[in-house]
Amino acid sequence: MAQSREQIEQMVNQWLKYVEELMKNEGLPIVPEEKTGDPLWVDVREMRLKYLIPVKRIKKFFDGLREGKIYATRCPVKGIYYFPPQADCPACMDENLEWVEVKGEGEILTFTKINVKPLSFIHYPDYIVAIARMSEGFNILCWLSTDKPDEVKPGMKVRLVVKRREPEGFFSYYLEPA
């Protein structure tokens, strides 16, 4: 279910109001975690972060997503794959990595279902983060999108696909059952 920026803002504000009320009542900045009830300390600092990361040298990756393609980089010397792509090879300091379109076939190595989310992720439904071994021989870590979360298990065949991330609406990559 997609939510607008206003709705997300509203959820965050509601949560902050709830925390403030509890703090007044309890005399301590401690709130119960929604699902487990475990105590959480609420830091008094309120931060808003938006990271800006230079991506000039891996722009092809983002252009690829828009075309429905997923690229990794590969070191021509050592043959090591980098995903998400890196511009330089940390193993041999080579700056001329090759672009390789990922076949997208893989197998789940391990996964976890996230149902206790950080504040900046509360507007998403519960999600699964998985590590998959791709047929090229490298591992990737990303969200696994599925209608049947109970059927996810290690060894399950998956494919890597481009989908829009909602509610933000930008192209990203996901694993899904093959």
Ligand SMILES: [Zn+2]
């Ligand atoms: Zn290298």
